[in-house]
Amino acid sequence: xxxxxxxxxxxxxxxxxxxxxxxYKQCEMTYGPIPSELITKWVVNxxxxxxxxxxxxxxxxxxxxxxxxxLYTRILKLLANKSAISYENEYKKAWAxxxxxxxxxxxxxxxxxxALDAALLKIRAYAPKETIRWIMRMTRAVPNLQSTDExxxxxxxxxxxxxxxxxxxxxxxxxxxxxxxxxxxxxxxxGFDGFTIDKLEQTWHNKENYFHETAGGFKGFNGPFxxxxxxxxxxxxxxxxxxxxxxxxxxDRFGHSFLPAPKFEVNLSSQALKNAIxxxxxxxxxxxxxxxISSMVIANQTAVFTLDNxxxxxxxxxxxx
Amino acid sequence: MSDFVKKVLGFYKKVPSAPTNxxxxxxxxxxEIEDLYEDNSSTKGSGPAKALDEKVRQAxxxxxxxxxxxxxxxxxxxxxxxxxxxxxxxxxxxxxxxxQSYSSFVLLPLLNLFARGKCLIVGGPGRGKTxxxxxxxxxxxxxxxxVQRAIQHGQPQMTISDLLGHPLPADMVxxxxxxxxxxxxxxxxxxxxxxxxxxxxxxxxxQSALLTVLADNYAEIFDQIYECPDAxxxxxxxxxxxxxxxxxIEALKDRIDIVVRALHFNxxxxxxxxxxxxxxxxxxSIIPEEIIFSTEEINTINxxxxxxxxxxxxxxxxxxxxxxxxxxxxxxTRLEYMTKDVAKLSGLDMKTLFRKEGGxxxxxxxxxxxxxxxSVRKIMTLLMFSKAMAYFRGNKEVDIExxxxxxxxxxxxxxxxxLESSFFDQPDNESLRIDRIVWLRKLFDxxxxxxxxxxxxxxxxxxxxxxxxxxxxxxxxxxxxxxxxLQIEKQLQKWSEEKKLYGYRADDILxxxxxxxxxxxxKRWLQWKK
Numbered sequence: 001x002x003x004x005x006x007x008x009x010x011x012x013x014x015x016x017x018x019x020x021x022x023x024y025k026q027c028e029m030t031y032g033p034i035p036s037e038l039i040t041k042w043v044v045n046x047x048x049x050x051x052x053x054x055x056x057x058x059x060x061x062x063x064x065x066x067x068x069x070x071l072y073t074r075i076l077k078l079l080a081n082k083s084a085i086s087y088e089n090e091y092k093k094a095w096a097x098x099x100x101x102x103x104x105x106x107x108x109x110x111x112x113x114x115a116l117d118a119a120l121l122k123i124r125a126y127a128p129k130e131t132i133r134w135i136m137r138m139t140r141a142v143p144n145l146q147s148t149d150e151x152x153x154x155x156x157x158x159x160x161x162x163x164x165x166x167x168x169x170x171x172x173x174x175x176x177x178x179x180x181x182x183x184x185x186x187x188x189x190x191g192f193d194g195f196t197i198d199k200l201e202q203t204w205h206n207k208e209n210y211f212h213e214t215a216g217g218f219k220g221f222n223g224p225f226x227x228x229x230x231x232x233x234x235x236x237x238x239x240x241x242x243x244x245x246x247x248x249x250x251x252d253r254f255g256h257s258f259l260p261a262p263k264f265e266v267n268l269s270s271q272a273l274k275n276a277i278x279x280x281x282x283x284x285x286x287x288x289x290x291x292x293i294s295s296m297v298i299a300n301q302t303a304v305f306t307l308d309n310x311x312x313x314x315x316x317x318x319x320x321x
Numbered sequence: 322m323s324d325f326v327k328k329v330l331g332f333y334k335k336v337p338s339a340p341t342n343x344x345x346x347x348x349x350x351x352x353e354i355e356d357l358y359e360d361n362s363s364t365k366g367s368g369p370a371k372a373l374d375e376k377v378r379q380a381x382x383x384x385x386x387x388x389x390x391x392x393x394x395x396x397x398x399x400x401x402x403x404x405x406x407x408x409x410x411x412x413x414x415x416x417x418x419x420x421q422s423y424s425s426f427v428l429l430p431l432l433n434l435f436a437r438g439k440c441l442i443v444g445g446p447g448r449g450k451t452x453x454x455x456x457x458x459x460x461x462x463x464x465x466x467x468v469q470r471a472i473q474h475g476q477p478q479m480t481i482s483d484l485l486g487h488p489l490p491a492d493m494v495x496x497x498x499x500x501x502x503x504x505x506x507x508x509x510x511x512x513x514x515x516x517x518x519x520x521x522x523x524x525x526x527x528q529s530a531l532l533t534v535l536a537d538n539y540a541e542i543f544d545q546i547y548e549c550p551d552a553x554x555x556x557x558x559x560x561x562x563x564x565x566x567x568x569x570i571e572a573l574k575d576r577i578d579i580v581v582r583a584l585h586f587n588x589x590x591x592x593x594x595x596x597x598x599x600x601x602x603x604x605x606s607i608i609p610e611e612i613i614f615s616t617e618e619i620n621t622i623n624x625x626x627x628x629x630x631x632x633x634x635x636x637x638x639x640x641x642x643x644x645x646x647x648x649x650x651x652x653x654t655r656l657e658y659m660t661k662d663v664a665k666l667s668g669l670d671m672k673t674l675f676r677k678e679g680g681x682x683x684x685x686x687x688x689x690x691x692x693x694x695x696s697v698r699k700i701m702t703l704l705m706f707s708k709a710m711a712y713f714r715g716n717k718e719v720d721i722e723x724x725x726x727x728x729x730x731x732x733x734x735x736x737x738x739x740l741e742s743s744f745f746d747q748p749d750n751e752s753l754r755i756d757r758i759v760w761l762r763k764l765f766d767x768x769x770x771x772x773x774x775x776x777x778x779x780x781x782x783x784x785x786x787x788x789x790x791x792x793x794x795x796x797x798x799x800x801x802x803x804x805x806x807l808q809i810e811k812q813l814q815k816w817s818e819e820k821k822l823y824g825y826r827a828d829d830i831l832x833x834x835x836x837x838x839x840x841x842x843x844k845r846w847l848q849w850k851k
Binding site: 003004010013014017020021024028033034035036039040043044 | 351352353354355356357358360
């Protein structure tokens with residue numbers, strides 16, 4: 001079986017062996033036993049390089065123990081709930097980010113580690129196909145991020161770029177607060193060189209009415225709805241419901257996301273619906289299947305409509321709105 | 322020394338090379354942080370594990386065959402039906418065990434060495450109580466002189482200083498504060514085998530100091546603390562019923578994990594005694610090296626013992642047994658406080674209170690046979706020693722017979738019989754008033770019979786609720802929570818229709834109340850989140 005070879009880490013393991021064994025036992029009592037080989041593999045291949053790199057770069061920080069304890073506790077939990085098995089590749093790559101960011105682990109190491117895990121959970125929930133791309137972007141950017149604060153902000157901005165549209169507002173605020181070199185670093189890492197704040201604020205990249213995508217779907221196919229949904233506007237924000245499941249709907253050029261919302265009713269008069277369809281058809285010079293449309297909203301440069309016989313939301317850019 | 326004597330002593334030192342109880346090698350692969358950096362091939366895996374449990378068995382057989390003449394096989398294991406014979410007017414049954422069986426007087430002190438417990442050996446003078454304790458010290462790797470010097474002999478004049486150590490006289494004169502006074506600690510405190518001979522002859526005040534060492538593993542004099550290593554304790558007493566010079570304080574008694582009886586000498590073995598006199602043979606002087614354990618080996622065995630599994634059906638039987646005793650209906654009007662503890666603390670006469678428990682089947686109600694319940698410490702000891710027994714027998718999993726054999730020795734001094742219970746008035750049960758070992762074993766058998774008659778292996782409603790709860794509350798919807806709450810209420814309603822309330826049911830009810838509360842809190846949180 002593989003072994004830890006970095007001597008300062010071995011010293012720490014020996015010194016705190018009672019605590020580490022206790023943490024494992026606590027985990028086993030809650031979740032059941034974890035195969036020894038798995039823990040060893042993760043410690044040797046993922047945790048040791050992080051600790052080693054940090055300690056070699058910043059030996060004066062003297063915090064092998066706190067960093068190891070946090071990572072060890074995390075990996076025990078991730079192995080116990082099988083996340084580190086189902087998403088092994090994601091976690092390996094994500095933790096490799098920390099290896100490239102030893103300077104972030106010298107003070108309050110728990111913050112970036114917990115943030116990384118929380119980000120993975122969120123991105124996997126809202127944009128699972130984008131997880132690896134988010135990790136790659138973070139890996140490229142992290143050596144040049146100077147502080148934990150920048151790390152957290154970059155993470156949020158990249159998550160927005162990955163399709164977590166509900167983060168747009170906060171991500172823009174974060175972006176504005178960054179230094180110019182960091183802004184450029186983030187944009188170039190994401191492949192958006194030359195983008196201005198104005199351009200980022202735009203919901204869509206084109207200025208025409210244009211069909212972009214569908215969102216939602218039937219619950220049986222991993223969608224959020226059991227019945228064909230309807231959309232409505234509340235405080236200029238788009239909401240969608242199938243009368244049992246209620247969501248706030250966020251969409252922009254990078255993707256879309258559904259956030260659970262409290263119960264609300266869709267009160268759309270047939271006349272208002274007709275007016276919205278007419279307005280959109282006129283501007284876009286597109287003919288919509290009027291008889292089938294069950295609801296439609298136009299807001300934030302976006303038009304969204306639903307059909308009587310579909311579990312999807314149909315999304316158009318609508319720059320004039 | 323003549324060749325003949327050397328040859329004879331060589332025979333006494335012989336340790337059988339054949340496996341004493343051949344078993345499939347166990348495979349332990351549980352994680353420990355040491356796995357990350359130590360070359361643990363010597364402590365993990367099937368090979369060495371087998372070697373160590375085999376070594377423990379070899380030690381046992383060397384003691385019983387060579388060192389201590391104890392031809393009693395009172396810890397019986399059977400494979401299939403054993404032959405039985407009945408003798409005398411009292412119809413005493415003697416069984417010829419069909420599987421390897423053991424002498425409690427040797428085996429339990431040996432298991433205590435590896436379980437790091439506190440073993441009390443009781444019996445009349447000259448029965449080998451101290452000799453057995455010394456042997457355990459020698460097996461743990463100490464030399465004879467050290468062990469003998471380290472024995473603390475209880476006597477009425479024993480002071481705390483005699484027990485723990487003395488302050489240095491020069492410091493007593495010079496010191497300006499108590500923390501400046503250095504203490505010459507007694508050597509025995511640093512040993513991993515501690516022997517207190519005739520502990521019931523120690524004065525009460527010194528017993529309290531002993532209690533601190535025994536229970537909390539440290540000694541204190543003049544604000545100075547001495548941290549003791551984990552140790553196996555052996556205490557001896559001529560009379561466990563308080564017939565020593567001083568009454569043993571309750572707290573000290575409660576710390577005793579296991580009680581072993583030193584049985585009388587079987588006169589059919591006087592020839593062996595004669596040989597020992599003629600050869601001047603002292604077994605403690607010739608312990609074979611093959612059965613001496615290093616501290617690391619004892620630590621490893623201790624870890625391996627803890628890894629022995631107790632299957633769910635067995636655990637449920639232990640739970641069912643343990644929850645019979647604490648419940649005491651006359652103690653309160655609230656279920657939570659209906660305990661023997663509450664009744665005892667009230668100072669009222671327990672016999673009078675027991676009379677108020679009318680209408681229950683006194684034979685079925687096992688709780689009526691004891692005047693107290695089981696402490697957490699005792700339940701943990703029972704589990705640990707059951708594991709140790711399974712380990713000794715070379716098994717990976719505890720067997721019900723392991724529990725059945727260990728249980729009476731663990732609960733011997735803890736579970737006090739309620740001698741006025743009508744259970745003891747039954748014709749076959751009168752002798753159980755006298756012999757606690759047999760009573761406790763019978764008690765466990767009765768509990769297992771009741772468990773089987775209620776078919777709790779297959780039909781335990783609490784299990785269903787528990788399994789559901791163990792899956793966690795993540796993503797459990799409000800509807801599901803409501804359904805589970807309703808199911809709990811329905812089950813409680815069903816139980817409320819039973820006419821009598823027994824100890825096992827009381828714990829079931831409280832468990833469901835607990836689950837109801839957890840779900841209730843989760844429901845409130847869900848509603849708040851919405």
